[in-house]
Amino acid sequence: MAKEFKRTYKFAAYTSTFLTFFLTLVVGVFFYFSEIEMYWFLVLFSIVCFSFSFFFIQYRVEKFIYRRVKKIYDDVRLLDASTFDKKQITTDMATLTREVERFAETKKIEIETLKGRENYRKEFMGNVSHELKTPLFTVQGYILTLLDGALEDKAVRKKYLQRANKGVERLIYIVKDLDMITKLEVGDLNLNKERFNIIELIQGVFDLLEMKAAKKNITLTFDKEYSKRVIVEADRDRIQQVLTNLIVNSLKYGKKDGTTEISIEDLIKNKVIVRVTDNGEGIPKDKIPRLFERFFRVDQSGSRKEGGSGLGLSIVKHILEAHGEKIYLESQLGVGSEFSFTLEKAK
Template sequence: MAVIMSVFMFLTSEFHFWWIVGFSLVCYLFCFFIVQYRVERFIYRRIKKIYDDVSLLDSKTLSPTQVTTDMSTLTREVEKFAEDKKLEIETLKVREAYRKEFMGNVSHELKTPLFTVQGYILTLLDGAYKDKAVRKKYLTRASKGVERLIYIVKDLDMITKLETGDLHLKFETFDMVELIQQSFDLLEMKASKKNITLTFDMDYEEPIWVRADKERIQQVLTNLIVNSIKYGKSGGTTEISIENLIKNKVIVRVTDNGEGIEKENIPRLFERFYRVDKSGSRKEGGSGLGLSIVKHIIEAHGEKIYVESVFGVGSEFSFTMEKSQAAPQPSAAAQIT
């Protein structure tokens, strides 16, 4: 009993009391940091494993010294990863649907002339070739089917080259008014068959100089004019205007008073083989690639194309072009001539 009292008195002395408190605090802090270090190492290894398992997360950004911060970073990156994967999956689904639709359209566009040609040839082989009149008629129709196939393949080849950048544009300065008039002259007979008038919105007495690939822009004009003739009304009009847009730009408008396009179809007009007519049959010929080619050519020039249409009233396709400040200078050979 005396020994216990002595120890108690010794411990309760002020000096030894603070010594015990200090020793206890040191032991507590030492144990705390040891445990904290072990916990952090444990969590760090688990987090790094997650980074390594999810290959798109970069474990180089992971720091072993700030586990709490890294947990927040991990959460953000995993959430971003999940969102990106969701978006990627949705994009792949859209592309897959587009691919299936595109392949179906290509198959439809190719098999129609192929089966037509095959039918005429088989009929001739079965003995029809002996009749001179029948032979000539069937060979003529088969030839038209082959021409349609060639037309489709050429258009597909052009779109592929435009998309991959293999089709190089030859920029030059030319008169847009003259080019439009040439397009009118080329398509005058086609328009007259439907009693459609090709015209300017006004008399352009002065040239309007632009800088672009003349051959490709004529192709754009031809496709747009042909399109307006196909879906135009008998006795209707296809009108082209050229307007100043900004200092170095003009906008060319091709307007008709034809069938028009329903609003829900407008966003997809420039897709390859997209059909406004859902019946699956075309009232008019063509490869079904005309508007897609137009869009690619205009965008290859770094310009924009627009479409406005009211169903039953008519449509307007317009595209911008770079204006040239001066007429082209004649070459030295031309001056000598």
């Protein structure tokens, strides 16, 4: 299909036709009154006049628009002048309008993205400040109390130093998690992938958290007895951290005398899915989209009593993404939650 005649050419063609018709008419009237028959001259004159008018008008108008539009771009610095050439500017105002609208829409999206990042940065800085100042003020309070005279009392001194030490440990915990999540986000954390039995790893995490679960009489269990090994290929230490964070999270929000259950299922040929299910408090629907954000807490007061840095789930998400895997969440308020993630089977 032939290309549609450009509007820029239509403009030049219509203008040239008008000028040609007018000038030919003038010349024709001149020869009519001069009684000179020069029809072939008039035809040739029309063709030459039209051709010259068309190219001259097209060139002049394009040059006119190009210089002025380029000046606008240069003045407001919206576009890089080095990428701006004559081929991009014609008398086709519809094309020019579309280009400007497209550019404006792109810039609008960029501005909205920057605003979102700025809001996220402000919120993150506020969260970091809030998380750090609590243990800092606690440590400072105990030290000042000791300096004000309690240092001489051995019993008080030991108790306050122990409490101050707990505050320092919490600070170290937060800083370590921040360091890890930063490395994960910039891709600076090297994964040491190996083959291992995921059943054995989960049982090891159960053993580590047995005492913590006993405080609320929560049972840590598999959904069934796994007689065969399930061999996966991943960074063993990082996956242990994922499982530890998910199970600790289930213990924090789990009901007394409840259960935290883990199941492993074949997902596709080369994948397994690990599910961590509890019958705890559950998570409100409006909180689920933000659950994996840094420092986000469903229950501000309750979670702080339990401790933690507020970075656990965010770290879990980044570790799994570093493995090229996904994490999923299903939760119902008052019923419980299920976190699940995929892993690659060992070949």
